[in-house]
Amino acid sequence: MARGGINKALVQKARQAILARGENLSIDAVRVELGNTGSKTTIHRYLKELEDAERGRDVSAMPLSEQLANLVAQLADQLKEEAQAGVAQEREQLERERLDYQNQVRQATNRIQQLEGQCTGLAEQLQTAQQALQQEQQLRQQAEIENARLLQANHDQEARLQDRDGQIRSLEEKHQHARDALEHYRQAAKEQREQEQRRHESQVQQLQLELRQLQQTLIIKQDELTQLNRDNARLLAEARQLQKEQHAQQQLLAQKTQALENAKNALAGVERANDALEQRCSTLRKEVSQLGEASAIQAQQAQSLQERLVEATAQLNLLGAPLANSDGARST
Structure with missing residues (x-):
């Protein structure tokens, strides 16, 4: 038809x-x-x-x-x-x-062309991610350096506190020795006064002289004791200040440690994104290669049709x- x-x-x-x-x-x-x-x-x-x-x-x-x-x-x-x-x-x-x-x-x-554009965009994203990774690594290195410095400062503070504690213990021992000596002296003076009261009145003047000498010694000892108490109070105040500083240093160290952990987590995320971008770019390159092969095959078909x-x-x-x-x- x-x-x-x-x-x-x-x-x-x-x-x-x-x-x-x-x-x-x-x-x-x-x-x-x-x-x-x-x-x-x-x-x-x-x-x-x-x-x-x-x-x-x-x-x-x-x-x-x-x-x-x-x-x-x-x-x-x-x-x-x-x-x-x-x-x-x-x-x-x-x-x-x-x-x-x-x-x-x-x-x-x-x-x-679309794949080339996507590949170019992914390459730029990869470069940006690599730059961000490099910055994160630099920040991590800086954080590690700061952490090491803080650890060293904390170690120095602990050494100073130990030194201060030793000084305080030494002063407390001296203060206790002074109290023991004063108590011993008072006990000895009391016993001596009781003995002298039983002695002959001829020794009263000598006892009074010795008493004045002992009183002078006691005044000196009391002055020394007062100075020791002042030194003890000052050392206690310094110890409290050092404890406050140590607490502040520990808090700062905890913050730096948390920041370092966050930086590590961010670095791990950037590395995972970097791996995904590299895999996507490899897939696009394979697709471009396959399209090129298909284009070559079509060119051969066109040549066959022309023949x-x-x-x-x-x-x-x-x-x-x-x-x-x-x-x-x-x-x-």
């Missing part, structure tokens, strides 16, 4: 119009006359039926030699038309394949040569 409303009557009308203008009758000319509609195979079949009908009417009046010449010419025309129809179909097929290939190439090119077109053109030329010879012989 004809497509698009094409029938034998329309083909006959178009054929008569072409012959009336003295133009070369062909499938393409009839299709153009029909408004570029209809299948070339259907047009070729209708033309063949019309030509066979005309030959049937004229065959009884022609000599045998002319009938044979006409038959040869008809066969040549039929071969030419079939070849033209086949070549036209091949050309249409090649054109469709060429358009499909061009579309595929454009899509592949756009995909490659097929050249072969079809050569076959058409070979078919056209006998036809030209037949036309020359007939005109002779």
Whole structure:
């Protein structure tokens, strides 16, 4: 069946119009006359039926030699038309394949550009992540240095506190010794006074003199004791201050330790993001490589189609040569 409303009557009308203008009758000319509609195979079949009908009417009046010449010419025309129809179909097929290939190439090119853009963006993200990682490493090194300094300062503070504790213990021992000596002295003086009271009154003056001497010694001892108490209070105040400083240093050390832990966690997150970005970039590179291979395969297919077109053109030329010879012989 004809497509698009094409029938034998329309083909006959178009054929008569072409012959009336003295133009070369062909499938393409009839299709153009029909408004570029209809299948070339259907047009070729209708033309063949019309030509066979005309030959049937004229065959009884022609000599045998002319009938044979006409038959040869008809066969040549039929071969030419079939070849033209086949070549036209091949050309249409090649054109469709060429358009499909061009579309595929454009899509592949756009995909490659998109992947290159994504790869560039990922490379920039990777560089940013590496810079952030480097900064985190520097911060971690600084935190470690600060932590070491604080540990050393804490160690020094502990040494000073131990030294102060030793001094306090030494002063407390001296103070206790002074108290013991004073108590011993008081006890001895009491015993001595009791003994002297029982002694002869002649020794009263001597005892009073010794008592004054002892009182002077006691005043000196009391002054020493007062000074020791003051030193003890001052050392206790310094010890409390050092304890406060140590507590502040410990809090600062805890804060620095927490900051170092946070920096380590952030560094671990950046390293995981870095690994994910590197894996994504590797995947995109593989996709780009696969698209390049597909493009190469499509280029080979296009080259094969071009070779097929050249072969079809050569076959058409070979078919056209006998036809030209037949036309020359007939005109002779």
